[in-house]
Amino acid sequence: MADSLSISMFTVRTFLPLVMLVGEWVSCASMGVRDNSKLLASKSSIKDSDNSLPTGYVSRLAARKFDDENSRPSSRFYTTRKDEQKEGIWLSKAGIRGDYNHYRTITLKGIPDRAVSLLTTDTMDLLRSYGYQAMDGDLGENILLDKVSYSFFEPGKQYRLKCRENEVVLEITEPVIPCANLCKLPYINDDSKTPKERIKECQGFISILASKPGLRGWYAKVIKEGAIVPESVLTPVLSDFG
Numbered sequence: 001m002a003d004s005l006s007i008s009m010f011t012v013r014t015f016l017p018l019v020m021l022v023g024e025w026v027s028c029a030s031m032g033v034r035d036n037s038k039l040l041a042s043k044s045s046i047k048d049s050d051n052s053l054p055t056g057y058v059s060r061l062a063a064r065k066f067d068d069e070n071s072r073p074s075s076r077f078y079t080t081r082k083d084e085q086k087e088g089i090w091l092s093k094a095g096i097r098g099d100y101n102h103y104r105t106i107t108l109k110g111i112p113d114r115a116v117s118l119l120t121t122d123t124m125d126l127l128r129s130y131g132y133q134a135m136d137g138d139l140g141e142n143i144l145l146d147k148v149s150y151s152f153f154e155p156g157k158q159y160r161l162k163c164r165e166n167e168v169v170l171e172i173t174e175p176v177i178p179c180a181n182l183c184k185l186p187y188i189n190d191d192s193k194t195p196k197e198r199i200k201e202c203q204g205f206i207s208i209l210a211s212k213p214g215l216r217g218w219y220a221k222v223i224k225e226g227a228i229v230p231e232s233v234l235t236p237v238l239s240d241f242g
Contacts, residue, residue, distance in 0.1 A: 056148030058161065058232045059121055061085045062137050063099035080140040080181055088229035089142070091116060091168050093222045096142055112221050113173040118143045119217040120150045123209070130208060133187045139209075141217055145234055150214045158237040159220075161228050169224035169237060176217040178209040 062082035082099070090097040095115040119141035127134040136144055143161075153159070158171045183189055183202035190198065209216040 055152065055159075055236065056120075056145045056234045058143060058228060058230055058234065059146040060136050060144035061089050061228060061230060062140075062142055062144070063089055063096050065098050080185065081135075081138050082140050082142065084137060086230065088166075088227050090227050091222055092225045095222075099142065114219040115222045116142045116170065116220050117176060117217050118145060118153070118170075118172075118220060120144070120148055120152070121146045123150055123215055123217070126215070127205075127208065130204075132205065134185075138185055139182065139217060143228065148234060150217075151212070153214060153218050158223060160235050160237055161232045162235070163229050163232040166227045166229055166232065167224065168222065168226045168228050168232075170220040171223050173219050173221055175213045176219060178206045178216045180206070182206065182209075 061084065063085050064082040089099075093112055093115060095112075117140065119139055121136075121144060123139075124134055124136060124144075153172045155172050155174055158169055161168045161170070180202065182205060183198070188198065188201050188205055190201070193201065
């Protein structure tokens with residue numbers, strides 16, 4: 001009986017904090033939906049030049065752990081796609097916990113100016129309008145944002161992602177430049193096509209993403225560390241916009 005009681009108490013002490021954390025994130029995400037719906041009630045979309053409230057919210061969060069066989073671009077099975085993190089992510093100045101980017105890690109030695117990548121849903125909508133079977137996460141973005149345009153962001157400006165007590169502040173550093181690694185996506189590198197057709201498909205895909213600064217996404221450094229959960233509300237740091 002004593003042993004049974006000890007095991008039960010151990011289970012409660014071990015797992016209750018985890019359950020409470022997940023429960024908090026879920027309720028925070030739900031609150032984010034309600035808060036954001038109120039914020040967006042007066043404005044259905046954001047103009048490219050409009051830096052006023054309201055802005056947008058987190059549609060998807062993603063990260064991908066290091067895999068010795070598949071995390072290098074030279075690997076046959078390499079992909080830019082990142083896995084969805086439905087319960088949220090932890091973001092420090094070093095980057096997202098549990099996320100690996102080969103170029104940033106090896107070539108740039110973990111540069112903090114590229115701690116996280118952001119993308120807006122209008123980019124994905126554009127790719128789909130061209131007939132690409134693009135899925136959220138394919139471009140390797142860590143944070144996918146809705147109700148805000150790719151051109152909303154400006155290098156040097158700061159933005160807050162907040163849902164209840166979960167808050168992160170990011171500073172945009174530079175636009176993401178599309179690279180040939182994207183051409184390993186299955187609808188570009190399609191085995192049913194000839195090598196010449198695949199090259200043409202790759203060039204067209206990259207050309208679309210390179211047509212405007214920020215369309216491919218943005219890199220940011222972390223000003224304030226913390227957790228981000230789905231449907232966190234995005235707002236500019238107003239003091240940074242004068």
